[in-house]
Amino acid sequence: MLSENRDIHAAKRFFKKALTSPHNQSPRVITVDKNPSYPAAIDQLKDEKDLSKETIIRQTKYLNNIIEQDHRFIKKITAMKAGVQSPWYN
Template sequence: MYLYRAVDSEGNTIDFYLSKSRNHKAAKCFFKKALQSFHVSKSRVITVDKNSAYPIAIEQLEEEKGYQWAPKSEG
């Protein structure tokens, strides 16, 4: 199982998602879920690890929903 977790600037959990896989479909599902949370006004920074699935998921969300962000990748 893989845990996807979104936190705010104070370290409080905004949302989480458990997935059997760590691919772009799971990442996209998590991002959609987290961004639809009522706790999220507008993300200023999204920090992710170097999982190659994230850029694919982000690109698909930008095409579908018009999300615009520039994630910072950290390892």
């Protein structure tokens, strides 16, 4: 069961807003998570001709979150330095 914020209408509204942004081109591939409302919303957009029929949807669990996975090593480095003072800088 989907929550009220992750239903087909909300997904369609999100994609429509993202696709109509003036600086975006029509995507070749859309990577989304395993939410079942995304394929239905994308199919509706393809039927309404708001999205190209050649656009591929790729559903993976983690690939849509590359930025969040990329900064985890930076968080480890900064967390170590946050509480420890170097004796050379005191």
